[in-house]
Amino acid sequence: VGIIQEQHPDRCRLFMQWKQMDWPILVDALNLYGVSAVPITYAIDEAGVVRAVNPKPAELEAFLASPAREPGPPPRVSRPDLAKLKPAECAASAVEWGAYADALFLWGGDGRLGEAIDAYERALRLAPGDGPTEFRLGVAFRRRHDSAARETGDFQAAARHWAAALESDPNQYVWRRRIQQFGPRLDKPYPFLIGSRTRGWRCGPGARRPRRW
Amino acid sequence: VIRNRLRFALLAAALCGALPLSLKAEEVPVRVGQPFPSLVLPSLADESPLSIEQFRGRRVLLHQFASW
Numbered sequence: 256v257g258i259i260q261e262q263h264p265d266r267c268r269l270f271m272q273w274k275q276m277d278w279p280i281l282v283d284a285l286n287l288y289g290v291s292a293v294p295i296t297y298a299i300d301e302a303g304v305v306r307a308v309n310p311k312p313a314e315l316e317a318f319l320a321s322p323a324r325e326p327g328p329p330p331r332v333s334r335p336d337l338a339k340l341k342p343a344e345c346a347a348s349a350v351e352w353g354a355y356a357d358a359l360f361l362w363g364g365d366g367r368l369g370e371a372i373d374a375y376e377r378a379l380r381l382a383p384g385d386g387p388t389e390f391r392l393g394v395a396f397r398r399r400h401d402s403a404a405r406e407t408g409d410f411q412a413a414a415r416h417w418a419a420a421l422e423s424d425p426n427q428y429v430w431r432r433r434i435q436q437f438g439p440r441l442d443k444p445y446p447f448l449i450g451s452r453t454r455g456w457r458c459g460p461g462a463r464r465p466r467r468w
Numbered sequence: 469v470i471r472n473r474l475r476f477a478l479l480a481a482a483l484c485g486a487l488p489l490s491l492k493a494e495e496v497p498v499r500v501g502q503p504f505p506s507l508v509l510p511s512l513a514d515e516s517p518l519s520i521e522q523f524r525g526r527r528v529l530l531h532q533f534a535s536w
């Protein structure tokens with residue numbers, strides 16, 4: 256089984272076809288698992304318990320040779336009811352708005368990306384500067400930029416929020432890689448690591464390339 | 469010498485203090501001996517809801533990767 260950290264599932268579909276791999280894959284475009292680098296491999300037993308992380312061949316053999324555990328029945332999963340997830344206007348927290356935005360992005364289709372963006376923006380107003388929310392808002396803007404619902408400024412907004420996310424956690428390699436692939440071209444040194452967000456890193460017409468050392 | 473030691477101690481403290489910054493991402497904790505965190509995500513095949521929990525009863529080799 257695989258979990259992919261990709262902006263678009265299409266790209267991975269081509270990759271799987273090319274490599275002739277046909278295992279089930281979960282698409283984690285929003286990086287909900289919060290991994291900061293890939294690849295990571297886990298050996299998971301019949302009861303869903305992690306037995307090894309990045310197992311070496313000997314550990315993998317021991318895992319496969321160990322006695323089977325009694326599993327519980329596998330649960331059935333379904334799409335969440337988006338209407339039920341919508342937080343109450345007055346009492347909602349940043350976590351609730353963030354979870355609602357994630358669900359809208361994952362299950363609402365391109366037609367509800369605008370609502371997902373609004374919900375992420377509300378979460379950010381309640382928890383300004385939260386890195387994962389900034390990253391996910393960037394993903395949502397970039398996804399809308401690639402859809403029929405594209406609005407002027409979506410690409411620039413994605414770049415702005417991704418830059419803010421990376422500024423909060425410069426070592427998040429999964430985020431950085433996403434920006435390199437789907438944001439404006441980044442030239443080393445990354446300006447947001449050595450200066451303010453406003454300096455040097457712009458995109459769109461009249462964009463200036465960041466200064467080189 | 470004392471001044472140098474003090475500088476070294478301050479530098480070490482600063483580095484120790486800086487370390488947690490690199491662990492700031494809100495990572496879903498995955499620990500050996502604990503259940504793998506179950507999130508429902510769209511499947512690559514048909515975008516239907518899929519979760520690691522659905523493979524309960526089978527041994528799973530789970531690979532987090534990207535096609536970069």
